[in-house]
Each structure stands twice: as C-alpha cells, then as structure tokens.
Amino acid sequence: MEKITVSFILNGDEVTAEVPPSWSLLKTLREYFELTGPKEGCGVGECGACTVVIDGKAVNSCIYPVAEVEGKSVLTVEGLAGTDGTLHPLQRAFIENNGVQCGFCTSGMLMSAKALLDENPEPTEDEIRTSLAGNLCRCTGYVQIVESVQKAVKMMKEKS
Amino acid sequence: MIDYQYLKPKSLEEALSLLESYGERAMLIAGGTDVMVGIRNGKFAPEALISLRGLEDLAYIEKDNDAYRIGALTTHRMLETHPLIRSELSALYDGASQVGSVQIRNVATVGGNICNAAPSADTAGPLLALDAVAVLKGPRGERNVPLSEFFTGPSQTVKELDEVLVEFRVPAVMGEYGSAYHKHSRRKAMDLPILGVAVSLKVTDGKIEDARIALSVAAPTPIRAKRAEDFLTGKMVSEDVLEEAGKIAGEEASPRDSLRGKAWYRREMIETFVPRMAQKALERLKNR
Ligand SMILES: Cc1cc2nc3c(=O)[nH]c(=O)nc-3n(C[C@H](O)[C@H](O)[C@H](O)COP(=O)(O)OP(=O)(O)OC[C@H]3O[C@@H](n4cnc5c(N)ncnc54)[C@H](O)[C@@H]3O)c2cc1C
Ligand code: FES
Ligand code: FES
Numbered sequence: 001m002e003k004i005t006v007s008f009i010l011n012g013d014e015v016t017a018e019v020p021p022s023w024s025l026l027k028t029l030r031e032y033f034e035l036t037g038p039k040e041g042c043g044v045g046e047c048g049a050c051t052v053v054i055d056g057k058a059v060n061s062c063i064y065p066v067a068e069v070e071g072k073s074v075l076t077v078e079g080l081a082g083t084d085g086t087l088h089p090l091q092r093a094f095i096e097n098n099g100v101q102c103g104f105c106t107s108g109m110l111m112s113a114k115a116l117l118d119e120n121p122e123p124t125e126d127e128i129r130t131s132l133a134g135n136l137c138r139c140t141g142y143v144q145i146v147e148s149v150q151k152a153v154k155m156m157k158e159k160s
Numbered sequence: 161m162i163d164y165q166y167l168k169p170k171s172l173e174e175a176l177s178l179l180e181s182y183g184e185r186a187m188l189i190a191g192g193t194d195v196m197v198g199i200r201n202g203k204f205a206p207e208a209l210i211s212l213r214g215l216e217d218l219a220y221i222e223k224d225n226d227a228y229r230i231g232a233l234t235t236h237r238m239l240e241t242h243p244l245i246r247s248e249l250s251a252l253y254d255g256a257s258q259v260g261s262v263q264i265r266n267v268a269t270v271g272g273n274i275c276n277a278a279p280s281a282d283t284a285g286p287l288l289a290l291d292a293v294a295v296l297k298g299p300r301g302e303r304n305v306p307l308s309e310f311f312t313g314p315s316q317t318v319k320e321l322d323e324v325l326v327e328f329r330v331p332a333v334m335g336e337y338g339s340a341y342h343k344h345s346r347r348k349a350m351d352l353p354i355l356g357v358a359v360s361l362k363v364t365d366g367k368i369e370d371a372r373i374a375l376s377v378a379a380p381t382p383i384r385a386k387r388a389e390d391f392l393t394g395k396m397v398s399e400d401v402l403e404e405a406g407k408i409a410g411e412e413a414s415p416r417d418s419l420r421g422k423a424w425y426r427r428e429m430i431e432t433f434v435p436r437m438a439q440k441a442l443e444r445l446k447n448r
Contacts, residue, residue: 057237130262
C-alpha cells in the first residue's frame with residue numbers, strides 16, 4: 001500500500017509523517033517519531049496507556065487512525081515539561097506523591113489529567129476519578145494517583 | 161496486520177459516491193472505536209475505510225419546533241456535556257455519559273453506536289424510549305426510519321450498504337416527558353451492560369398519559385416493551401402499577417444466557433429496574 005503524508009503539530013512543532021494508511025497514531029508516534037512515552041498496553045482502547053491529547057481532548061492513540069490527525073495539534077508526555085526542562089506541576093506531583101510505581105500507566109495518566117485540568121482547573125475528586133476511569137494501573141491502587149492530581153491542582157493554584 | 165486505504169471525503173456527496181464505487185470492499189468509519197478494534201481483532205478486513213470525520217457539519221445538537229436534531233457524528237462527550245440533553249432528554253444523557261471512558265467518549269459517535277448495532281449499545285435504549293427516528297441518506301434519496309424498526313439482529317440494521325446515517329430526530333414533545341436509563345453492569349466504568357433499561361413518561365396530575373420502555377441486552381436487538389407501555393398508559397402512578405409494568409416487561413423480553421449474566425437474572429433485573437427508572441423519570445419531571 002502506498003504511504004500517506006500527514007502533517008500536524010506535535011508537541012508544538014510542525015511535523016510531517018510518511019506512513020502506511022493503516023497505521024494508528026500510537027504506532028506513528030512510537031515508530032516514526034520515536035516518542036516512546038505513549039505506551040501500548042491493550043491496543044484496543046481499554047487501558048489508556050496510549051493516551052495523548054489531541055486539540056485539548058484526551059484520546060486513545062492506539063485506535064486513532066493517523067490519517068485523522070492531519071492539521072490537528074497532538075500533545076504527548078514528551079511535550080508536557082517546559083522547553084527548558086521544567087517539569088509540569090502534574091509531573092512533579094506524581095513524583096513527590098508516589099503516583100508512579102512501575103511507570104507503565106504514568107504517561108497516559110498524566111495526559112488524561114492534563115486534558116482534565118485544562119478544561120476544569122479545580123476538579124472534584126469524583127471528576128478526577130471519572131477522567132481517569134479509562135486509565136488502568138496495576139500497581140498503585142489509584143489513591144496516590146488521584147492525590148497526585150489534587151496536589152498538582154494546589155501547586156498550580158498557588159503559582160497563579 | 162492488514163493494510164487498507166484511508167479515504168477522507170470532504171462532503172456527504174463525496175462519501176456517498178465513494179461508498180457506491182467501493183461497495184462491499186469499503187467500510188465507513190466515524191469515531192472508529194468499533195471499527196479499529198474490529199480490524200485489530202480480525203472481525204473486519206476492509207480494503208478501504210471511508211472516513212466521515214471530515215463531515216464536521218454532521219456533529220450538532222439542535223432543537224426546533226418539531227424536533228431535537230442530533231447529527232450522526234455527534235460524540236458521546238458532546239451529548240454528555242450539552243445542557244439540553246441533560247435536562248430535557250435525560251435518558252440519553254444517562255446512556256452517553258456511561259459509554260466507555262472519557263477517551264472513548266471524546267471520539268465515539270452516537271451514529272456509530274447505533275449503526276454498529278450491538279445489543280448492548282448504550283444509546284440504543286434511550287433513543288428508543290425517546291421515540292427517535294434515524295435519517296438515512298443514499299443514492300435513492302433520504303428516508304426516515306423509526307429506531308423501533310431500525311435493528312434487525314445483532315450487528316444488523318435496515319441501513320443499506322450504500323446509505324449513511326445523517327441524523328436522529330427526537331420529537332419535540334419528548335421534552336415534556338421525564339426519562340431515565342439504567343446501565344446494569346458489574347463495574348462502574350469501562351464495562352458493557354448486562355442489561356439496559358430506559359423509561360420515559362408523560363404524567364399529568366399523577367396520571368400516566370404516555371409511556372415508553374426500552375430494553376437492551378434483553379433480546380437479539382434493543383426492543384420496546386409495548387405491552388408494559390400499554391398497561392401503564394391511563395393509569396394513576398403508584399408503586400404497584402410500576403411494579404406490575406416491570407413484570408410485564410420481563411415477560412416481553414427474550415434474554416439469553418451469556419457469560420455476563422443468565423436469562424433468569426436479566427429478567428429479574430428488568431422487573432427491578434423498570435419501576436426504578438420510572439421513579440427516576442418522575443422525579444426528574446418534578447424537579448424541572
Ligand atoms: C474500550 C471501549 C469501551 C466501550 N464501551 C462502550 C460502552 O460502554 N457502551 C457502548 O454502547 N459502547 C461501547 N463501546 C463501543 C463503541 O465505542 C460505541 O459503539 C461507539 O459509539 C461507536 O461509535 P464510533 O463513532 O466509534 O463508530 P465506528 O467504529 O466509527 O463505527 C461503528 C459502525 O457504524 C458504522 N457507522 C458509523 N457511523 C456511521 C454513519 N453515520 N452512517 C452509517 N454507518 C456508520 C461503521 O461503518 C461501523 O460499522 C466501547 C468501545 C471501546 C473500544
Ligand atoms: S493501548 Fe490504547 S488503550 Fe490500551
Ligand atoms: S504504576 Fe505500574 S501500572 Fe500504574
């Protein structure tokens with residue numbers, strides 16, 4: 001099959017990919033752009049390890065056809081920290097609050113949380129849990145993760 | 161992994177002509193949450209996917225004098241966050257807000273949910289109980305199919321291969337009904353229902369003027385429990401009456417034994433949740 005050309009914004013930069021039309025966004029990110037932050041857990045939309053943010057919305061990149069990101073803006077965990085390497089409050093909170101154990105779910109958790117906080121800077125615990133319901137974690141039991149998001153909310157509020 | 165072409169028509173006309181020329185070799189894709197998973201699992205092996213995502217003008221929620229109009233490309237997230245849906249077509253809010261996860265709801269569409277025609281589709285019961293009509297467009301023109309005539313079997317509908325679902329119309333009068341949907345599943349999130357029960361009621365001074373009851377995963381397709389509806393119509397609201405309606409609905413269903421639940425269990429849950437959803441619909445009417 002002939003490759004297709006897809007142009008979009010990836011973590012703030014204009015990029016173009018030449019990939020087979022059947023590739024998912026996840027495969028393109030990992031194998032074409034070598035961004036291995038987004039993980040493949042299930043490959044069928046169940047686990048959230050592949051979550052990225054497209055035009056402000058959290059999506060499962062494993063079932064997102066790459067052809068559909070044409071002209072859109074994609075944010076992965078690699079684009080979460082500032083260009084000078086300053087960690088995003090969510091990243092700091094996850095580290096300081098033991099929101100990370102093996103780390104496999106972390107990039108997806110961060111991206112779901114990022115989309116939530118951009119839309120709703122002061123979510124309730126319920127809203128946090130709803131936003132993370134599509135992200136499975138086999139290690140933490142979720143409590144530290146929810147608390148990490150709450151901590152990030154505080155950090156962001158203090159800063160502004 | 162199979163390879164396929166990915167076609168991105170910019171208009172409905174273009175999509176229809178692509179559908180016509182590819183015929184059975186192509187498949188429509190909207191949010192892709194069923195299609196991409198189906199391809200991955202080997203259920204589908206299309207030569208081409210025809211994407212509807214470029215038809216952004218098919219994603220809308222509107223209300224005019226005749227009807228609520230919901231574009232086929234409307235995502236579950238749009239339904240979940242739209243005030244009109246939440247307050248006036250509450251059963252649809254209940255259904256859409258419980259589909260998968262936020263990530264799924266951000267891309268999955270209501271048109272895809274209905275065209276995929278899983279017996280467990282979470283918007284099927286609510287749309288049935290709200291008397292929705294599906295608007296199909298194809299080379300032979302446009303036709304309106306009441307949702308109660310839309311499903312013909314698991315994964316099967318009256319939609320022809322060369323037709324595109326463009327809109328759902330819910331009669332404006334449904335705004336005067338109270339409605340509710342219960343998704344019965346083992347886990348709170350990310351699980352398909354064992355059973356779905358949707359009820360809508362129009363009540364004046366305690367008298368039920370009209371009732372709709374829809375059941376999913378209770379038969380090979382989502383169904384209306386018409387005998388239970390007829391039983392309710394004209395009666396004064398009471399616990400006994402609602403319970404009796406639940407029993408009748410249970411008799412009308414033809415659930416099967418499956419991994420998720422036994423037939424007898426589904427029937428008992430219908431008896432339980434028809435009255436409960438009726439109560440919830442009534443409460444919502446009161447609180448308006
Ligand atoms: C992890 C996960 C969890 C899920 N959880 C739920 C759940 O809780 N409840 C539930 O009901 N579903 C669930 N689903 C199934 C799925 O998300 C829904 O059915 C969804 O609404 C499908 O919409 P879509 O736009 O993604 O459809 P697509 O996958 O794009 O299409 C589905 C089918 O409909 C056809 N189609 C789509 N749009 C049109 C149109 N406008 N005209 C004609 N044909 C069309 C396609 O050709 C295809 O056959 C889940 C799926 C996943 C992957
Ligand atoms: S890898 Fe995408 S949801 Fe699991
Ligand atoms: S930290 Fe291991 S899966 Fe979440």
